[in-house]
Amino acid sequence: MSEKKRGFLGRLFGGKSKPEDEAVPAAEGAAQEATSAEPQGEDPALDVEMEVRPVAAMNEPFQPFSMDVSPGVAPELSPMKPVLQPEDIPSTDIGSDDVEPLETETPEPPAEEPEAAETPAHETPAAETIAPEPARAPDPIVEPAPPAPAVEPVAEPAPAAEEPKLSWFQRLKAGLSRSSASLTEGISSIFTKRKLDASMLEELEDILIQADLGVDTAMAITDRLSDGRYNKEISPEEVRAILAEEVEKVLAPVARPLDLDTGKKPHVVLMVGVNGTGKTTTIGKLSQKLRSEGKSVMLAAGDTFRAAAVEQLKIWGERTGAEVIARATGADAAGLAYDAMKEAQAKGVDVLLVDTAGRLQNKAELMDELEKVIRVIKKHDPEAPHTVLLTLDATTGQNALNQVEIFGKVAGVNGLVMTKLDGTARGGILVAIAAKHALPVHFIGVGEGVADLEPFSAKDFASAIAGMA
Known part of the structure; x- marks a missing residue:
């Protein structure tokens, strides 16, 4: 080939x-x-x-x-x-x-094929990626828009509507609603289209005692009802009116304001009471009231066993513009009281409010420590403390009577502050304490706010606990 x-x-x-x-x-x-x-x-x-x-x-x-x-x-x-x-x-x-x-x-088909294949390939993904974007965009924009205008206008008029309702009697009545409800419901269940008889009076007396009004007050109310109304019909409204009158009679002698204008400078107020009765909070509220009256105030953080009490009192001092004397946690309470008296006298403050640690009235060693604090205060001023306020928790009921007796003997209590009346149905204990010990009741509290601690009024208290308007 x-x-x-x-x-x-x-x-x-x-x-x-x-x-x-x-x-x-x-x-x-x-x-x-x-x-x-x-x-x-x-x-x-x-x-x-x-x-x-x-x-x-x-x-x-x-x-x-x-x-x-x-x-x-x-x-x-x-x-x-x-x-x-x-x-x-x-x-x-x-x-x-x-x-x-x-x-x-060879040359012609490849020139036509890429043009026909590339053009739809680029157009198809472009249409797919652009389509979902506008659909997702309106979602986040629509959600935050409606809540903004709905919240602002509702929040502004709310405080304006509540301000006229913040009268003291309305707060007191609301705070004593549980106590008054137990009394009024019991009275209404007894005195409904029935003539007054011995069994009705006995039922009423039991209801009054269960409300912690005390035996003496309960007997005084039943005696008042039976006088001239025996074997006659009597409405629940008439019973509540008599209840309010009798309660006011018992409370009127003890409803006295706290007088700090005694010419003593400083006027020493010692706050005592068991744990959880609101001593530190009451001191803070008193400080604000006194500062609003133009008095200079100094606070002594004598509850050295509880760090939270010291910090709480410091916060009250910052709010009210009062100087706070404090020491480290666990420091000697008597030594702190001594330093506070010295500072208050040197600076010429009007009122010195001394806080103390909560203690049970049946613990002898704790009560001895309280006596030591009082002795140290008297070294600077033999007449001090000028006012010894005992804070009482209304929820403790009959135990409050025992507290008044023990603290009265050890610390020489000469004034009462009743707190937490809004958390109990046994607010009548104040009536029993007033009837038995006749100690002045300077303040009562029906809440945690500053405005919820007010000077005690016998008439307002009696009307509120009886459910009167």
């Missing part, structure tokens, strides 16, 4: 001519048969010159090589001269059938 019949691949790789019996693709076979009629002669322009070198020449520097692809023979590596150039490849040797489909089909 001549060099001219080898085809393009043979000339490209520079191999030897293939034997005639080798299998040739159908396309090339047809092309070879068509050219077999031509005269067999070697065309030097179409031949590729090969330079054969011995194996030893492989040690020379690397050069391009070609492969011998003769059948049955292992390919040999031989360096190839770079004589094959594109212009050396004749275009006439390859059939028109092989060239034309490659030129027409």
Whole structure:
């Protein structure tokens, strides 16, 4: 087979001519048969010159090589001269059938396919990413808009509407609502379309005693009802009116304001009581009232066993502009009282309010410590403390009677402050205390606010506990 019949691949790789019996693709076979009629002669322009070198020449520097692809023979590596150039490849040797489909089909379809494929590919994701964004945008904008105008206008008029309702009697009546409810409900259940008899009076007396009004007050009320009304019908309203009158009679002698204008400077007020009765809070409220009256006030944090009490009193001092004398937690309470007396006298303050640690009335060692505090105060002023206020928790009921007796003997209590009347249905204990001990009641508290501690009024208290308007 001549060099001219080898085809393009043979000339490209520079191999030897293939034997005639080798299998040739159908396309090339047809092309070879068509050219077999031509005269067999070697065309030097179409031949590729090969330079054969011995194996030893492989040690020379690397050069391009070609492969011998003769059948049955292992390919040999031989360096190839770079004589094959594109212009050396004749275009006439390859059939028109092989060239034309490659030129027409190869460039045109790829130019059309990327344009058609790329355009929808870019358009589709763009439409998908833009669509959800406007849908999510209005969600966060719509939610915060409505609550803002709804909250502000409601919060502003609320305090204005509550201010006219903050009268003392209304707060007192609301604070004593639980105590008055137990009394009025019991009275209404007894005196309903019935004539007054002994059994009704006994039932009423039990109700009054259960409300902690005391036996003496209960008997005085039943005696008043039976006088001229026995075996006659009586309405619940009439019973409540008599109840209010009798309670006022008992409380009127003890309803006295706290007098601090005694000419003593400073006027020493010692606050005593059991744990949780509100001594520190009462001192803070008194300080604010006295400061509003133009008096200079000093506070002594004598509850050295409770760090919270010291901090609480410091806060009250900052609010009211009162100086606070305090020591570290666990310090000697008597020593602190001594320093406070010295400072108050040196600065000429009007009122010195001394706080003390809460103590149970049945603990002898704690009561002895209280006596020590009083002795130290008297070293500076034999008449001090001028006022000893006992704070009583109305929720303790009958136990408050025992507290008044014990603290009266140890500390010389000469005034009472009743607190937490708004948290109990046994507010009548104040009536029993007044009837038994006749100690002045200076203040009563029906809440935690500063305005919820007011001077005691017998008439207001009696009307509120009886459920009168």
